[in-house]
Amino acid sequence: MKYTCLNPIASVGLDQFTEGYEKTEKMEDADAVLVRSAAMHDLELPDGLYAVARAGAGVNNIPLDKCAEKGIVVFNTPGANANGVKELVIAGMLLASRDIIGGVEWAKSEAGSEDIAKKAEKEKKKFAGCELMGKKLGIIGLGAIGIQVANVAECLGMDVYGYDPYISVDAAWKLSKGVKHIKDVDDIYRTCDYITIHVPLLDSTRKMINQDAIDLMKENVVILNFARDMLVDEEAVVKALKEGKVKKYVCDFPNTTTAGVENAIIIPHLGASTAESEDNCAKMAVQELMEYLEKGNIINSVNYPNCSLGECTHANRIAINHRNVKNMLGQFTDIFATSDINIANMVNKSKGDYAYSLFDLDSVASEEVLDKIRAVEGVLRVRVIK
Numbered sequence: 001m002k003y004t005c006l007n008p009i010a011s012v013g014l015d016q017f018t019e020g021y022e023k024t025e026k027m028e029d030a031d032a033v034l035v036r037s038a039a040m041h042d043l044e045l046p047d048g049l050y051a052v053a054r055a056g057a058g059v060n061n062i063p064l065d066k067c068a069e070k071g072i073v074v075f076n077t078p079g080a081n082a083n084g085v086k087e088l089v090i091a092g093m094l095l096a097s098r099d100i101i102g103g104v105e106w107a108k109s110e111a112g113s114e115d116i117a118k119k120a121e122k123e124k125k126k127f128a129g130c131e132l133m134g135k136k137l138g139i140i141g142l143g144a145i146g147i148q149v150a151n152v153a154e155c156l157g158m159d160v161y162g163y164d165p166y167i168s169v170d171a172a173w174k175l176s177k178g179v180k181h182i183k184d185v186d187d188i189y190r191t192c193d194y195i196t197i198h199v200p201l202l203d204s205t206r207k208m209i210n211q212d213a214i215d216l217m218k219e220n221v222v223i224l225n226f227a228r229d230m231l232v233d234e235e236a237v238v239k240a241l242k243e244g245k246v247k248k249y250v251c252d253f254p255n256t257t258t259a260g261v262e263n264a265i266i267i268p269h270l271g272a273s274t275a276e277s278e279d280n281c282a283k284m285a286v287q288e289l290m291e292y293l294e295k296g297n298i299i300n301s302v303n304y305p306n307c308s309l310g311e312c313t314h315a316n317r318i319a320i321n322h323r324n325v326k327n328m329l330g331q332f333t334d335i336f337a338t339s340d341i342n343i344a345n346m347v348n349k350s351k352g353d354y355a356y357s358l359f360d361l362d363s364v365a366s367e368e369v370l371d372k373i374r375a376v377e378g379v380l381r382v383r384v385i386k
């Protein structure tokens with residue numbers, strides 16, 4: 001099996017690949033791709049590619065449907081970099097609250113000045129700020145990152161408001177009881193001193209924080225965006241920064257709209273750039289790929305359902321990527337039955353427009369049988385796992 005890396009991937013992850021795996025620089029030779037933020041939308045997807053693993057959370061750089069259509073399963077690594085982002089969000093709140101950056105620059109500019117200590121006591125009032133304790137923090141999106149930000153902000157004495165209409169049961173269990181459950185996002189905009197967004201970039205979330213949202217916000221609000229720049233109408237934010245309505249805009253995604261704007265604190269996408277997050281993501285991504293390539297089991301896919309049959313202890317395992325339409329299973333089982341093959345174990349799962357079936361068989365399906373399955377309308381890929 002060959003894999004290629006479209007971004008540098010931590011070696012502790014790649015070291016998990018066992019003997020049968022080999023790294024290639026050529027995407028066209030790869031069975032699997034590992035990627036972080038590299039844009040894949042315009043890349044040609046080779047016919048031999050089985051899987052893409054995003055060592056990270058956001059998958060807006062990957063053509064999910066195009067991959068699904070070719071039977072390519074795309075994985076991400078949920079939560080593996082959440083702590084790294086959480087810590088930077090807290091740093092962002094602190095940077096927005098006190099002029100730490102201005103103060104550090106001042107001290108640098110006074111390097112070599114004999115009376116720097118005396119001057120500092122005189123100048124420091126310029127860089128004074130406020131504390132986080134007692135302030136209202138609104139969190140939009142209570143997933144892996146949003147929850148961690150909520151819980152730590154509560155420990156810092158903030159009054160935390162959370163909004164996520166799609167919160168998972170697991171996430172809700174992890175959320176501190178003190179976090180106020182907000183059902184209408186406008187209440188976050190109206191109430192909070194700090195607003196942080198932690199949702200995926202989707203058509204439904206693009207420019208979610210827009211002029212209308214800013215109009216509802218309090219004077220001097222701080223907006224933090226460590227999710228994706230396109231979630232925010234940044235032209236509206238820059239206008240609000242200039243008018244003084246928004247105190248600071250802290251964003252982890254530099255672009256020409258915000259870089260250099262006064263009171264915009266722009267960070268070069270450092271949220272997940274810690275040794276720990278990079279290692280966690282790489283390890284999880286490689287494990288997901290090996291599980292899929294070797295056993296056909298899908299864990300943490302974003303374009304196919306999660307689906308697992310454990311280890312194959314039978315003669316043959318067949319994996320079928322297919323459309324989520326009626327009677328696919330009926331047609332597959334029919335083909336096995338008429339070919340005199342007993343199904344020892346099977347599972348079929350769906351997610352949106354796509355589905356996946358795994359069959360463990362008591363005898364080996366011939367090429368002829370596999371071709372019959374390939375010919376079923378709606379089948380996108382058939383793979384012999386064992």
Ligand SMILES: NC(=O)C1=CN([C@@H]2O[C@H](COP(=O)(O)OP(=O)(O)OC[C@H]3O[C@@H](n4cnc5c(N)ncnc54)[C@H](O)[C@@H]3O)[C@@H](O)[C@H]2O)C=CC1
Binds near residue numbers: 144
């Ligand atoms: N700055 C960085 O380096 C990093 C940025 N990210 C970004 O942060 C995003 C979130 O990451 P995670 O928390 O790990 O993902 P996650 O999938 O665990 O959480 C996302 C949450 O957003 C919620 N959500 C979806 N649509 C929503 C809506 N319209 N309103 C409110 N909530 C909504 C979901 O229900 C889910 O709970 C990623 O999609 C990625 O774009 C993630 C990791 C690193």
Ligand SMILES: O=C(O)C(=O)COP(=O)(O)O
Binds near residue numbers: 055057059081272273
């Ligand atoms: O995981 C994410 O969504 C991120 O934004 C992190 O991106 P990176 O892996 O640092 O290029």
